[in-house]
Amino acid sequence: MQVFPNYSMSNMPQYYGAPYMDRLSNLQAMQQQINPAMQQMPVGINGKMVDKLENITANDVPMDGSFAVFPKRDMSEIYIKYWTGDGKIATIAFKPNVDSAPGNLVGNENKSEIGALLAALEGVSGRVDVLADKMEEILKQKSSSRTKREVNSDE
Amino acid sequence: MNNPFKLAKFINNPHAFIQQMMNNSEIMQNPIAKNTFELFQKGDNKKLEEIARNLCSENGIDADDALKQIKAQFGM
Numbered sequence: 001m002q003v004f005p006n007y008s009m010s011n012m013p014q015y016y017g018a019p020y021m022d023r024l025s026n027l028q029a030m031q032q033q034i035n036p037a038m039q040q041m042p043v044g045i046n047g048k049m050v051d052k053l054e055n056i057t058a059n060d061v062p063m064d065g066s067f068a069v070f071p072k073r074d075m076s077e078i079y080i081k082y083w084t085g086d087g088k089i090a091t092i093a094f095k096p097n098v099d100s101a102p103g104n105l106v107g108n109e110n111k112s113e114i115g116a117l118l119a120a121l122e123g124v125s126g127r128v129d130v131l132a133d134k135m136e137e138i139l140k141q142k143s144s145s146r147t148k149r150e151v152n153s154d155e
Numbered sequence: 156m157n158n159p160f161k162l163a164k165f166i167n168n169p170h171a172f173i174q175q176m177m178n179n180s181e182i183m184q185n186p187i188a189k190n191t192f193e194l195f196q197k198g199d200n201k202k203l204e205e206i207a208r209n210l211c212s213e214n215g216i217d218a219d220d221a222l223k224q225i226k227a228q229f230g231m
Contacts, residue, residue: 058213065184085190085207086202 049073053091056081061089170196 047069048064056079061068067082080092173192176182183189187206196201211218 043224058215063185063187064181083185083187085186085206086188087206087213152224 011042015126047071050079053079058089 030080045068046060046066048060049072050070051058051073053070056070060070061081061083062068063083065082067080070079070081072078080094081089084090132154173195176188177192183192187210191203191206192208208218210220
């Protein structure tokens with residue numbers, strides 16, 4: 001007697017829902033969690049250090065409407081480049097102000113004003129000294145005249 | 156246009172293709188693309204050619220040589 005396997009519904013594994021779709025939706029949810037985090041990353045500035053202006057190529061300048069910064073290696077200039085609507089690359093060159101030293105918070109204009117104030121104060125203090133000397137002389141003269149009168153009155 | 160389907164779409168209906176491109180915010184951030192699409196809609200071919208020549212010169216390409224090569228590829 002041949003025994004046939006019983007392929008009844010009760011023997012079949014029970015799938016509640018669609019496990020493949022559940023895994024796919026989980027992966028999609030994870031991807032959505034990662035993507036906003038990646039989008040929140042700060043965007044840097046395009047550009048690079050260059051030895052001279054001629055080393056900058058058209059591919060170095062972004063075509064997404066932003067600009068690129070190219071400082072010279074010797075820090076003598078900084079170039080800003082961006083594409084214009086007519087297909088040309090516009091260049092702006094910045095040169096540092098060599099007179100002002102870094103870290104010096106006081107500008108040249110403030111320096112001249114403070115210098116003038118100091119000179120005026122020195123003049124005023126000089127006059128005060130002169131006045132003090134004169135007052136001392138006057139007091140000495142008065143005290144000497146008083147002693148002379150007292151001597152004369154005693155006689 | 157590396158995608159041949161997009162190229163075919165452009166050839167069939169260039170105005171609709173351009174309009175679709177203009178609705179793409181990422182593409183329209185490119186000032187050259189934006190100006191090019193606007194000029195194409197206006198039909199200003201002279202300025203379009205000027206933009207193409209400027210792009211070629213910025214990239215160190217001779218515009219006339221490039222045009223000859225393109226024509227040769229299309230058998231023109």
